[in-house]
């Protein structure tokens with residue numbers, strides 16, 4: 001699936017704005033056909049945004065179940081004769097969509113796009129009603145998992161990941177056109193050959209005459225000069241004296257893909273291409289053959305009011321803050337971010353670890369760490385074969401969406417799953433194969449949790465890169481940084497003996513901004529600084545450590561709990577992106593700029 005774009009042969013219309021919105025408190029909407037009429041008793045809601053924090057209403061914030069979104073759109077009259085597609089960049093976590101009275105699609109998984117051909121259901125020049133029922137329940141067969149529990153005061157949703165279950169339409173909704181026969185997919189793989197670059201491409205056509213489609217590509221540099229042109233559905237372009245895509249220098253070529261009808265271009269689609277290589281060699285992580293050290297954060301799509309709603313202003317500001325602090329990378333913890341984020345990272349030369357939404361597959365954790373018990377992680381009743389199939393599909397779908405982004409250098413197929421048991425090994429072994437089959441060009445890993453330390457983890461054997469989340473000095477050795485340092489050095493030495501590169505994908509300490517201690521204690525800004533300094537001493541002493549991504553970039557919303565003071569406070573920045581003392585420390589260490 002290619003992202004909706006305006007091109008010489010395609011047009012799009014964004015459906016964002018104020019939609020009608022209703023909670024389905026009695027669960028009657030589906031059986032009584034709410035899609036067939038204007039939503040009753042609806043309020044207006046902003047799209048894109050999480051619905052949870054838009055009203056001062058606990059019923060909305062904590063709502064679990066179906067919510068209904070509806071809007072009316074006039075299809076541009078110039079679209080006659082075109083193929084017309086309705087595209088949702090995401091719906092968290094599950095959605096069914098109708099155009100008029102006709103159901104057009106259902107999609108599960110809250111962070112990836114889905115679309116339907118609606119050509120036959122709309123008339124250019126006329127209005128049409130679009131309705132989506134979005135459901136935010138999680139089960140053991142969803143990724144991420146969760147469970148509805150009966151409590152004396154009603155049903156509640158329990159889940160094992162440490163961020164608030166924001167839901168709704170978080171990203172743009174589009175109506176767009178393509179010609180009847182169109183470019184359906186593009187895959188590029190880039191390489192280096194001395195001073196030259198190579199771009200291997202594979203194209204797919206779709207639609208009425210896909211079989212007879214003639215395809216061709218033209219590659220241009222940033223100035224618009226043609227560098228190479230090739231005919232055919234697949235081939236290789238050579239770029240003499242290539243300007244490589246490198247961290248900090250997001251140089252992109254423009255690959256124009258054309259579908260030809262005789263001499264005319266029937267469809268045209270542009271793809272930004274960064275020419276670079278990624279490789280793991282020994283304990284090095286190489287980008288363009290050069291060792292790369294990851295400096296940055298695990299992040300969240302999380303802001304006041306909009307929750308997980310994408311917003312370009314927040315994106316630009318977050319990346320400006322990353323630049324200020326000297327970060328060169330981030331992880332899309334714990335789900336695929338908006339594709340706008342990846343496109344921007346491509347242009348900024350920011351390096352991305354791209355993570356699936358497989359978080360919370362660990363019933364030994366909860367609300368942070370060492371929490372809720374009472375379930376077995378892998379069992380026929382909990383995380384089972386069906387979950388594994390859903391997990392495999394989300395890996396494939398993530399690769400399909402993000403495979404062409406030069407910023408993505410490493411796939412993370414899960415965050416902190418249970419990984420010390422035989423069941424974990426069995427569950428994950430085939431998933432690594434799925435990832436490698438979907439993308440043979442990038443390294444694959446998963447993020448290991450403290451409950452499966454070196455010597456006990458049975459899943460790391462499959463990883464190209466070891467990604468470790470460690471909280472020595474916070475969840476263990478709380479307030480005892482000397483003890484923490486000793487234990488941390490000992491464990492890390494074990495991992496280093498495996499001969500693989502290690503990225504510390506999380507290390508952090510909750511810090512209440514403005515809390516100060518002469519003698520640093522947990523929760524104070526001073527303690528966070530000393531905690532980071534201790535960690536950095538440990539990392540700097542181990543050659544196999546090729547990256548540090550502090551947890552977290554900014555404070556973020558979570559479920560309420562005794563360890564969460566208005567959310568998770570491990571940010572180097574507050575939720576509104578003001579620096580804590582730790583941010584200044586990182587800036588000095590990472591050489592941040594303006």
Ligand code: GCB
Nearest residue numbers: 162368369415416469568570
């Ligand atoms: C972790 C999780 C992350 C949590 C963090 C914490 O290990 O990966 O999602 O937010 O710990 O602060 O407890």
